[in-house]
Amino acid sequence: MTETQFLQDAYLREAEATVVAHTPEGGIVLDRSIFYATGGGQPGDNGRLEWSGGALEVATTVKAERGQIVLVPAEPQPLPAVGTTVLQQLDWERRHRHMRVHTALHLLSVVLPLPVTGGQISTEKGRLDFLMPEPPEDRDAIEEALNALIERDLPVSQDWITDAELEANPGLVKTMSVQPPRGAGRIRLVRIGAGEDQVDLQPCGGTHVARTAEIGRIRLGKIENKGKQNRRVNIHLD
Numbered sequence: 001m002t003e004t005q006f007l008q009d010a011y012l013r014e015a016e017a018t019v020v021a022h023t024p025e026g027g028i029v030l031d032r033s034i035f036y037a038t039g040g041g042q043p044g045d046n047g048r049l050e051w052s053g054g055a056l057e058v059a060t061t062v063k064a065e066r067g068q069i070v071l072v073p074a075e076p077q078p079l080p081a082v083g084t085t086v087l088q089q090l091d092w093e094r095r096h097r098h099m100r101v102h103t104a105l106h107l108l109s110v111v112l113p114l115p116v117t118g119g120q121i122s123t124e125k126g127r128l129d130f131l132m133p134e135p136p137e138d139r140d141a142i143e144e145a146l147n148a149l150i151e152r153d154l155p156v157s158q159d160w161i162t163d164a165e166l167e168a169n170p171g172l173v174k175t176m177s178v179q180p181p182r183g184a185g186r187i188r189l190v191r192i193g194a195g196e197d198q199v200d201l202q203p204c205g206g207t208h209v210a211r212t213a214e215i216g217r218i219r220l221g222k223i224e225n226k227g228k229q230n231r232r233v234n235i236h237l238d
Contacts, residue, residue: 001067003032006045007158007188010099010207013092019084027062027070028079034088035061037069041119041126042098042206044072048089051080094123095207097237100215101126103156103208104146104235106192107215110200111145112136117230121206125221125236132231135223143220146235153213154193159201160186172202 005012017030028049035058038044044061049071057074064070073079080086101121105128109116118129136142166172166187190208192200209215221234 002030002069004069005032005034006036006207007205010095011210013090015088016085017088019080019082019086021068021082022079023064023070025072026076026079027064027072029064029068029070030086030088033061033069033071034090035069035071036095036098036207037061037063039063040204040206042102042121045090045095046074047091049080049086050089051084051086054078054080096209097123099207099209100237101235102206103192103212104150104215104218104237106190106200106202106204106208107146107149107212108233108235109202110149110192111142112233118232125234127221127232127234129226129230129232131229133229135225135231139220139223142233143218146218146220149199150212150215150218152193152197153211154197154199155211156208157191157194159189159191161189162186166203 005015012034015034017032019028020031021029023029035045035047036042038061046060047058049056049058056077058071059074060072062070062072098121105119105121105126108128112130115131116128117131120127187203188205189201190204191198192212217238219236219238221236224232226232
């Protein structure tokens with residue numbers, strides 16, 4: 001398995017790693033990765049690898065079998081040999097915007113405490129699909145409540161629980177479309193707030209800002225009808 005450095009520290013912008021494999025498609029597997037792999041509605045990271053005598057641009061990052069993370073080069077070119085030490089350099093600005101949007105979507109699920117049927121994250125905006133037969137009556141109230149949570153500058157932290165603990169607390173899972181991965185022995189929880197100020201706790205494998213004020217102001221976008229029972233709520237970084 002690839003060590004997931006992005007879960008240990010989402011603010012790592014550079015780190016050394018060792019090449020452990022190449023994929024048949026021309027991807028690179030490292031022993032550890034600061035690059036987030038596509039999943040949960042969050043795009044894979046991009047950036048650059050450098051090593052003695054070479055460099056390449058990383059177009060995206062994806063998951064593979066046995067817990068491996070694969071860096072996909074932007075163009076076909078000679079790859080660093082297995083065993084080579086490389087310097088990972090993250091496209092930080094793009095990743096940080098994903099972190100802001102992703103954390104804001106967690107808060108949106110607090111403001112709209114309804115089952116989530118889907119979601120997507122980009123650098124400019126994000127969206128959640130809710131099991132919501134009727135559209136909300138007051139759009140401005142949703143935007144105000146979301147920004148009020150952001151302005152409280154709540155800490156964002158993580159905990160780990162076992163599969164059995166999650167099974168005993170099914171209410172932690174808000175998403176109907178994507179279930180947390182089980183079988184690895186433990187599941188990551190993302191907590192927003194602490195103690196009496198805790199506002200959210202749910203399984204998530206994505207990257208998040210350290211405090212909610214870092215998100216910045218959010219603007220509510222379209223609320224779209226996506227079927228008899230579903231509404232898509234869009235948010236934008238202001």
